[in-house]
Amino acid sequence: MHNDGVSIEYSGTGDPTRSMELLWGVGEDRPRRGPKPKLTVAGITAAAIAVADAEGLDVLTMRRVGEQLGVTAMSLYNYVPGKGELLDLMLDAVYAEVGPPAPADAPGEPVGWRARLERIARDNRALYLRHPWLLRVATSRPVLGPHTIAKYDRDLRAVDGLGLTDIDMDLLVQLVNDYVHGAVRGAVEDAQAVRSTGITDLEWWEAHAPLLARVFDPERFPVAARVGSAAGEEYQAAHDPSRAFEFGLKVLLDGVEANLPPR
Amino acid sequence: MHNDGVSIEYSGTGDPTRSMELLWGVGEDRPRRGPKPKLTVAGITAAAIAVADAEGLDVLTMRRVGEQLGVTAMSLYNYVPGKGELLDLMLDAVYAEVGPPAPADAPGEPVGWRARLERIARDNRALYLRHPWLLRVATSRPVLGPHTIAKYDRDLRAVDGLGLTDIDMDLLVQLVNDYVHGAVRGAVEDAQAVRSTGITDLEWWEAHAPLLARVFDPERFPVAARVGSAAGEEYQAAHDPSRAFEFGLKVLLDGVEANLPPR
DNA sequence: CCATTTTAATGTACGTCGTAAATAGTTTAC
DNA sequence: GTAAACTATTTACGACGTACATTAAAATGG
Numbered sequence: 001m002h003n004d005g006v007s008i009e010y011s012g013t014g015d016p017t018r019s020m021e022l023l024w025g026v027g028e029d030r031p032r033r034g035p036k037p038k039l040t041v042a043g044i045t046a047a048a049i050a051v052a053d054a055e056g057l058d059v060l061t062m063r064r065v066g067e068q069l070g071v072t073a074m075s076l077y078n079y080v081p082g083k084g085e086l087l088d089l090m091l092d093a094v095y096a097e098v099g100p101p102a103p104a105d106a107p108g109e110p111v112g113w114r115a116r117l118e119r120i121a122r123d124n125r126a127l128y129l130r131h132p133w134l135l136r137v138a139t140s141r142p143v144l145g146p147h148t149i150a151k152y153d154r155d156l157r158a159v160d161g162l163g164l165t166d167i168d169m170d171l172l173v174q175l176v177n178d179y180v181h182g183a184v185r186g187a188v189e190d191a192q193a194v195r196s197t198g199i200t201d202l203e204w205w206e207a208h209a210p211l212l213a214r215v216f217d218p219e220r221f222p223v224a225a226r227v228g229s230a231a232g233e234e235y236q237a238a239h240d241p242s243r244a245f246e247f248g249l250k251v252l253l254d255g256v257e258a259n260l261p262p263r
Numbered sequence: 264m265h266n267d268g269v270s271i272e273y274s275g276t277g278d279p280t281r282s283m284e285l286l287w288g289v290g291e292d293r294p295r296r297g298p299k300p301k302l303t304v305a306g307i308t309a310a311a312i313a314v315a316d317a318e319g320l321d322v323l324t325m326r327r328v329g330e331q332l333g334v335t336a337m338s339l340y341n342y343v344p345g346k347g348e349l350l351d352l353m354l355d356a357v358y359a360e361v362g363p364p365a366p367a368d369a370p371g372e373p374v375g376w377r378a379r380l381e382r383i384a385r386d387n388r389a390l391y392l393r394h395p396w397l398l399r400v401a402t403s404r405p406v407l408g409p410h411t412i413a414k415y416d417r418d419l420r421a422v423d424g425l426g427l428t429d430i431d432m433d434l435l436v437q438l439v440n441d442y443v444h445g446a447v448r449g450a451v452e453d454a455q456a457v458r459s460t461g462i463t464d465l466e467w468w469e470a471h472a473p474l475l476a477r478v479f480d481p482e483r484f485p486v487a488a489r490v491g492s493a494a495g496e497e498y499q500a501a502h503d504p505s506r507a508f509e510f511g512l513k514v515l516l517d518g519v520e521a522n523l524p525p526r
Numbered sequence: 527c528c529a530t531t532t533t534a535a536t537g538t539a540c541g542t543c544g545t546a547a548a549t550a551g552t553t554t555a556c
Numbered sequence: 557g558t559a560a561a562c563t564a565t566t567t568a569c570g571a572c573g574t575a576c577a578t579t580a581a582a583a584t585g586g
Contacts, residue, residue: 034562178445255518297533
């Protein structure tokens with residue numbers, strides 16, 4: 001077996017200039033000659049997202065995407081320069097789901113910075129849960145697609161007008177996004193471990209308890225022993241995946257509140 | 264080219280039971296017959312870490328690790344069941360670097376929960392900077408190696424005795440670790456993008472500015488335009504990578520303070 | 527000491543991946 | 557109608573993890 005784990009991919013490995021042209025639809029003068037294209041960039045992107053959503057990033061291969069569209073892998077290269085650029089397109093496409101920034105006074109928009117940041121955090125969490133592969137795509141030097149920028153704008157509006165410097169606004173938005181990424185990552189990976197291995201947490205624990213009992217000395221690590229077993233039991237008894245998330249979010253936003261400039 | 268990006272790997276894809284036996288040194292009865300082993304599990308782990316540190320996770324192949332040790336890839340399989348288990352070993356090995364938990368009253372130990380949590384966060388950050396590939400290894404269903412447990416114990420001691428429930432202690436430690444992971448991830452990936460592509464941030468920006476100027480409408484995203492360019496300039500002028508980290512850490516710990524039980 | 531047994535290291539091979547290059551087929555422009 | 561432009565397929569290459577078969581080396585039992 002080549003890779004029975006979950007291989008994570010890197011966005012931006014392709015030619016970023018080409019990615020950006022694709023993202024912004026530059027140079028889309030319709031081809032004048034030759035056979036009608038069976039595919040579109042948007043269609044390929046959607047198919048790739050569907051594959052990644054359903055089967056994970058490690059099954060997302062050019063051959064698999066082609067198959068999804070009734071086409072060979074190499075056909076895709078008529079539309080997309082390579083897999084790296086396709087990942088860039090996938091990223092920007094899912095960011096479209098959070099929607100464009102709305103005016104602050106639009107009906108239904110949360111009022112107050114705290115409600116707005118909570119909304120952003122929860123929307124991001126939902127996005128990660130819908131597209132778990134997002135957590136595994138590194139976004140270093142992000143390709144600035146239209147929806148990526150829209151999301152950035154939307155995020156920033158949550159903390160605009162509070163007397164923060166531009167720099168601090170940027171830092172704050174990044175802080176919230178970093179937190180959400182980290183918090184969801186753990187939860188999603190747990191769930192995927194269950195699905196991909198077919199072993200539940202309980203079974204896993206029971207399989208390893210005997211070995212741990214033999215090698216682990218609770219005297220040496222008393223706090224870990226106590227808290228670990230307490231957390232394990234709680235986790236078994238009433239596992240609410242959003243509880244840790246909401247706990248951390250509250251703590252984080254309390255900290256933000258303490259660091260806002262006086263009104 | 265097969266994968267010019269950075270492929271990220273998954274710990275725990277091998278047989279976790281076998282990994283734990285390796286981690287705890289179970290069944291290490293010395294071989295009675297046959298040629299002397301040229302290698303050791305610890306040596307292989309160290310070599311793999313060296314490769315990953317120096318060249319990144321995408322160059323970490325069994326063939327490459329073998330080469331590092333003057334041996335073919337297949338030799339490694341006499342010591343380690345597969346690459347997944349090797350990753351488990353690498354993880355636990357680097358956790359050893361943070362050192363065993365020390366008694367709270369040992370000389371040099373920070374006093375007070377806040378100083379202890381800061382220490383943990385900064386130690387973790389330093390660990391990620393030394394071993395950037397750590398950020399790319401998913402730790403779902405972590406294999407409970409000795410140093411992993413020691414680290415957990417060490418982390419928990421920072422918040423022990425504050426009147427928190429065991430569950431809240433666990434959540435709090437996880438919160439800090441999640442934050443550090445998220446914050447360092449962005450910074451490290453930026454740096455790696457520069458190294459692996461040979462393009463500096465300034466060059467990258469200059470290459471894309473013309474296209475962006477053509478397609479990006481600042482009227483539509485005024486906040487992003489303003490803050491983005493301010494952040495970009497600041498970033499160019501005086502880039503202190505630890506600034507964002509310390510900012511976030513302060514905010515987070517202020518939030519923790521607001522959520523501690525009254526003394 | 528030698529034959530047997532056990533273990534380590536190697537060599538070869540398979541099926542996977544991304545994608546370069548060559549080829550075949552299709553549509554439009556002149 | 558022919559040439560040019562374009563799309564889709566086929567084939568092939570070098571990488572990957574690792575199964576399998578083979579060879580070499582050490583310790584044991586006689």
